[in-house]
Amino acid sequence: MSDRLGLPSAVSIALGGMIGGGIFSVLGVVAKLAGARTWLAFVVAGVVALCAGYSYTALNAVSGRTGGSVTFVQRYTDNTTVAGMVGWTLLFGYVGSMAMYAYAFGEYTVGVLGLRDVLGALARPLVSALAVAGFVALNRMGARATGTAENALVAAKMLVLLGFGVLAAVYGSAHGGLDYGVGGSLGTAPVVAAAVSFVAFQGWQLLFYDRSSIADPDTTIPRAVYVAIPVAVLTYVLVGVTTTSLLTPAQIAQYGEVALAKAAEPVLGSLGYGVISVAAVVSTGSAINATLFSAAHFANGMTDEDILPDRIADHADGDGVPQRTVLLLGIVTLGLTVYGTLDGITALASFAFLVVFGAMSAIAFTERGRDSVSGVPPLVGALGALVLLPLLCYHLAAHEPRTFGFVVLTLAAVFVVELSYFERTRLARAAKRAEDRF
Template identity: 45%
Template sequence: MGSLGLKEAVAMALGGMIGGGIYSAFGIVVAISGTAAWVAFLVAGTVAMCAGYSYVKLNEHTDGNGGAPTFVREFVGWDTLAGMIGWTLLFGYIGSMALYAYAFAGFFSEMLGRLHFLGVPVANVVSAFLIAVFVGLNLLGASETGKAEDVLTFAKVAIIGVFGLWGVWYAFNGHTLAFGFDEVLTPSPVVGAAMSFVAFQGWQLLMYDQGQFDDPVENIKTAIYVSIPAATLLYVLVALTTVSLLRLSVIAVAPEVSLLYAGIEFMGRIGAFVIGLSALFSTASAVNATLFSSAQFSRDLIDMGLLPERFGGGDGDIPKKIVVVLGVLSAAFAVYGSLSSITSFASLSFIAVFGGMSWLTFRKRAEFDDVSAAIPLVGVVGTVVFFPLLLYNLYVNSPGVFYTVVVISVLVVGSELFYFEREPLEELLPWMSTEGENR
């Protein structure tokens, strides 16, 4: 039995969502959905809640860590699919870390000015440096503890909660509170919901080290059921505040720091500075937590034979080589990617996996007895709508981003197929044989 309880589980799940998502993907979702952004977050939160329910039910009927790959191996018995899902999640975490680092650099640059270092925009330098710092810390074995996460998450929630409630009250008294009802029935809130999905993925990191919790199945279940609605409520409040106090044209110009500008409107420069500091701390913390959890997840994949053994750290240690690989790829995304491309790629990864787990739960509902068919079905329908709609929106409005995301996705899927279907390919193409080499 682990030493962490329900409070720590809720703190980790909630901190994993709002810690990075509120300061990273938020602005671009508002830029897409306009004054109906609160609807986008409500829709995304509903679909995420259905996915969370599906994860809980699958977890109740399995033993051990691993999350989605474990579920697929247990209930489908197809290692190739389990491995591809595991790799897809890893690339989703890479996108998430890049997104958090991008947001950190955006707030850092905005608060200190648009500086350059050796001719390179300081935001790019800061993004790469931030990830490098946490790669180093994780290689040394440093990580957030559950008790510390309680305090840190309380601070994050308190700051964002004050911002949202105060902002809505201020907008209401100033008669500027905007609900965007005329946009609710348009496609934009659904597109925004799809784009925001990366902001709702932090809870499933609980699945990767369940042994640290006392009564893990029950505590993780309760933590998921509490954290997703709480995060959704915070996103809705912040969305109402931001679109009511800022012109959409201002948000579109600098979506990654829109909360900073909104804070100036009613909290003054000191209040906005507090928001900025919270953003810096939260996004940095999110990079570290995601990197640490991704390394734990990678260790599980190696133990399951779904990642090459050469990446392992030995004796159950955090696999150091994979930490470096994750860090390098995340830094490359953060430096060379755009906010839209990073957010889109990460969200698409989680949409695909969460939809798959909802479908698996729906299929197994008769075997589990205690599963409501409607909840996972809503998760399936939501993700099936999100995935093509997000791609179509990118194709129409941001073709450059669309082709970037498609190329990256093809490379990811191609590498997955190449690894997991290598033996059949070697039979067809003998020159590919790597006999004697660890896969």
């Protein structure tokens, strides 16, 4: 009997990468921006993500070879520098995602255990740092959830979220009704919120890097993507509508990262807060673990094409875990989650995924008409990313200048390092010529 993962496990992995940490991490941030139209922000982001998923699948089909973002860029542009910069950007997006999960892990853990009364402002950063360190240690020991365990974990998270959503919808309908934000002018807030929330729809693309573990990947992966993203959207919509209906804008701003747990209190009292908080801790923890494992293997694979320095990656141990890579990713994640703000981390990660997913959609659009590849989804994906990116930047610059400065400086530093590495030979020659002249 094959040990490779079937469709249910593939869907679980994709859902785990999105719902596992996304809803608990970004809901408060998105709700502060979009209010009762939070559900619309998730729909917009989900449509762009689904079009990107189609684009990944189409590029695999027309090329007749397997691969992910870096492989596609290298294949269709024949430019190692561009492919490498896309790979580095995607890797930094994964680091931002892990930092975001660790931030939420810390907030919910501190709330459940009452640690803020003991440790004060140090409580959240300390717990987040310990979480990252703990999962780095687990990965270095080769610990990873099996397909069966991942199925059970995702099923439990979905049960909690959908159970809360249904109960909250019934409660809200009986106490004043649910607010869908259909009145008044639409404005740009939901679209801006969609840009900020985009990180909540990453994770499904990791299936393309784990093809060897999936049975009949050419069929299973597309099906898993087309099931997982709509299910994630529907879950986010349900939870978004009920949360913004049960909490006032002032309460959402006050509770921030733990708004989802606070929304459960009117329905189930302190039990609701506890259940959601525990689910959040488990979900964000598993998301850190799974993303760290996959990102480490992704980084390790980039060394094969000289996209990352050999010193960063290493040979995996007997359990397939690249020890040095896991450690380095953990260090960067720890620094980001301790010193960054949740808004800044979320925006940084969303920016990275919008760039990469938009690029993949644009490449897929150039292949329209081949092997029945439709040009509509890639076009929607590329244009969606093209619209969301500047809106994200404008919002941060206008309303959160400190966060915008954090994002710009971080991305600029990454860009300089990337360019210096990929153009190192040319830069060395230029330096040699300059030295010879003098």
